[in-house]
Amino acid sequence: TCRIPGAPGYEQRIRKFIIEQVQPLVDDIQLDAMGNILALKKGKTDKKVLVAAHMDEISFMVTHIDENGFIRFTTLGGFDPKTLTAQRVIIHGKEDIIGVMGTKPIHVMTAEERNKMPKNTDFFIDTGLPVEKVKELVAIGNPITRERSLIEMGDCVNAKSLDNRVSVFILIETLRALQDQEVPYDIIAAFTVQEEVGLRGAMTAASGIDPDFGIALDVTMAYDLPGAANHEIVSKLGEGTAIKVMDGMTICDYRMVAFMKSVAEKHDIDYQLEVLTAGGTDTAGLQRYAKGGCIA
Structure with missing residues (x-):
């Protein structure tokens, strides 16, 4: 997905690709007026979990x-x-x-x-x-x-737009894994637009869906590099997924942080806690624009 263009507000090509991938995996798929893809996996109760991954790129x-x-x-x-x-x-x-x-x-x-x-x-x-x-x-x-091709580089990859196409890939594969599974709550996979210019798609999606719970998938900074002091590192490459505690726009709900930590520990998933004093992700849009707020 990294090579497919998707400037904020001009996500047509990447949106077409995602719809083709997701359509067979979900119970319903809709586009809102902003251009977000809202893919629904029906659950057994009326509670809603909105999982967002933005498809635009800087x-x-x-x-x-x-x-x-x-x-x-x-x-x-x-x-x-x-x-x-x-x-x-x-x-x-x-x-x-x-x-x-x-x-x-x-x-x-x-x-x-x-x-x-x-x-x-x-x-x-x-x-x-x-x-x-x-x-x-x-x-x-x-x-x-x-203009950049994805290449393998040692144990890593190098490409443009890994922010946030890696999360788009993860969300598609999550829907694929859940295709034949029963889930307790409605899961709405929101492939959002215009995150890079102010979380605009997530705000619209949260306002329209009004989720009980929100999860935003995104990348973060791994500053385990020459010259970095230990207190500046934020996260380290290869030491597990980063569970966000806060960034420049969000203080994550302590209940969601505790839940994610417990799931990681139960399944032996390596994780690290992310405290980033600048920037922001769709988490802020989900928290603020659900009608009564949401646990995110």
Whole structure:
């Protein structure tokens, strides 16, 4: 799923793929007006569990095409500008067009410029096409996603959009595992939109479903890297799933945290507790926008 584009607000292609995968596995599937996929596995009682995995990815949007055909953009989601240099991207205009991000070459920077942190606004996209062709195929507002293949790297994988396609995969496979199982509560698998720009899909899904319980599947930071102090690490790669306790937008319900810990311990699943002082996930949307709140 990582290669399929899904900029916030432009999730059409990844949504089509997910529907094809999920349709045979559930009792009902609906799309809401925001574009969330709501896939229902019926339970034996009227209590509802909403499990969310966002399908969008951090991306960009065209804001300007200059007289030479270079494209300026704004970000859709949070980017570290240091990662943008020479990044290959796909502009989704009338056709999909490959481009590469560039900025002022270091050879002609002043000493002051070399010592400054780059900003997103320092970058442009070069498509290698003449300006007339660029303006024929690209328009203001077109979404832009990164161009990257998934590769195996030692015991890991490297790809764009693992945030959050790995969780999309997990949620699809969970529905597959439950296909012939009875479940006590209704399970609504919500493949949400626009998480990267403010949890917007999760808010709408929670408001419409009004779940009793909410679980958001997402990635987190593994900062077990050179230079990291022990108190900064948050989580370590390979040491088990991270059970969120809090982040910049959520303090998770202590009952849900205790439940997840007990399930992990019962089934000998390695876990670590995540306390992240910034950022946020769909958990915040589920907690706040269920009509009476939900345990999430």
